[in-house]
Amino acid sequence: MELLYRTEGLLGELIGFPTVSADGNLDLIGWASNYLKGLGAVCDVSLDESGTKANLFASFGPEGDGGLVLSGHSDVVPVADQEWSSDPFVMEDREGRLYGRGACDMKGFIACVLAIAPQIAQWPLKRPVHIVLTYDEEVGCFGARALVEELRARELRPATAILGEPTMMRVIDGHKGCFEYTTRITGCAGHGSTPDHGVNAAVCATRYAGRLMELEQDLRRRAPVDSPFTPPWTTLNIGRIQSGHAHNVIPDHAEIDWEMRPVQQSDADHVLTEIDRYAATLLPGMRAVHPEATITREVIGEVAGLHPVPHNAIAEIVSELTGANGADVVAFGTEAGLFQSLGMDCVVCGPGSIEQAHKPDEYVSRDQLAACLEMLKGLERHLT
Template sequence: MKTEEILARLIAFPSVVGTANHDIVDWIRTYLTGLGAQVSVLPGPEGDRSNLFASIGPADQRGIILSGHMDVVPAAEPPWSSDPFSLRREGERLYGRGTSDMKGFLACALAALPTLASLPLSRPLHLAFSYDEEAGCRGVPHLISRLPDLCAKPQGCIVGEPSGLRAIRAHKGKAAARIEIVGRAGHSSRPDLGLNAIHAMAEIVAEAVCSADALTKGPFDGNFEPPYSSLQVGTIAGGQAVNIIPERCTIELEARAVAGVDPSSLLSDIETKLESLTERGFKTRWETLSAYPALSLKENAPLAVLLRDLTGQEPLPAVSYGTEAGLYQAAGIDAIICGPGDIARAHKANEYIESGELAACRTMIEALGQRLRA
């Protein structure tokens, strides 16, 4: 099948993050099995969605993973010019939800498989397709934990997030949480009889602002913009009316950490502050929404050198957004980002990828196959 034909099939599956994905997984499994690949469908603990792992070549040798996620963000934002789950061509542009982020890369990998399967590979090529990446990389840790049962330890992992097909060696880590405070409602004329959850949350927000300000003082990594870790409160909700003591207040916050800093540790002072509110009668809840480590691959690492040779471009030192690559590196597998499309087109109406970008990515993957042959 041609790359564009495969992409059209993938786009037609509305595999929105946080929803069941059996349809897209079954289609990919059937396609790969027909090419002679060794395929494992790996159900997640949610029960209605799965990761998929496939190999061609000798799985007992150390090979390379091509990693991507099957989920996409919702397509509720206006104004789409066409059905976001039906691929539309306009000139060289192919429109649809997930074309750049990142079903374009999946399509390239799948389209290259017939050529790669015909090669006498001495080292394997693996496909690792995950779910719920858009919810904070929730699916791929379950896949990574199964790798020792599925193949010899891989030499490296190429995560195909849209990068203009230029490799990227580093990104920040991230931790995000939801905080809920429950107080006691009452009439605003008797604040002494209630517990104001918004006032209590104001103390938590103040602690977050203080922590955020402290991060601007370092540690620094000049490869990132900004060159320091960051922290922010992104949402806040609470209260019913101005004359009712608010019983409940909720915020969501995140921290993004430079390499060498545990992103979860940046939230620890806030969590400690939250726990202190229980002594004053408030009920509190801390829910971790996502957590993944930073990526930091050395300039002279074999995987970086390989991608420089395959793309003809020097890898970029870093980007500030995050990917699954940091989780592979944390598991002892060198990882790098390189995929077709542009991250600036993602998560917005009329997302697209260019046919030339797909062709270049497929060529890169087939060239990688030549490096793995006997």
């Protein structure tokens, strides 16, 4: 029970840091780094370009390759316009549920890892254990992408990773990728009574969106026969189209926010090639009226999927420790695919339910934290 009490105290500390992605995470990273340094960890804090956000890479045990990563993202989604029944950045205990922004997504897992860290520091480790806290997972996994590139540059290759996203302690070894884009169209304004004298960005956006929906049908036909996902094909969604000011004004600007969640990289390549080709066919007609007309596609985030593999060492270990009968896949994305790109075996397993994530009165149950702690304690015999 002492370990669980320590976990709850640490979770309260973590929730108290309002690490909304837009606002930065330096206070939390500084606090966690000092805590782990006090236990003997070697801590590397790396800032982003703005200097307001950072990753923490803390290591116990011998140096070198072949270690285990315990990873969680430190940022949370906003609470603005949500109706909370209590202060979202003050943890509240109600009948075995611990409430607060980030309680399950994913400060509950981080609290468990920090609580077990004093024990990890005493284990006679044969290979390193790395505790990783990243920034900006919620807005594009930018922190994990930067960290993976740093590890690649350092030629440091941990062997395995556990990412503690909320899965109700289910063992997850696969999820789709998440690629997000904003397409901006610049036309030429004019009066609605003379449409040939302008370039209607809204009309161009409608045609562009129509082509995306045609490609969405292509993706259904391209679904792999053995796809483990639901639905089995790469999905494509248009989330926002914005253009125009009034009924009688030709709009000179339009934006389309869209995403796809690929089950295979070839699907993403197909969509991007075809939509960029289609945009190129629209431009000559636009520029015949207005030479400065443009269609640009901005990459908001391209988060790799986690692909199930036949022999996943860490999935097998975590399945044994949790009593799971094999691994499963989920619809939501994580940073795991980025770590997998380094050649690591990865698994997603953590306390709490994704159904609580991002909602008002987010919580994690005490029972889920206890189950996570049992799993983490069981890693000792595999690492020593």
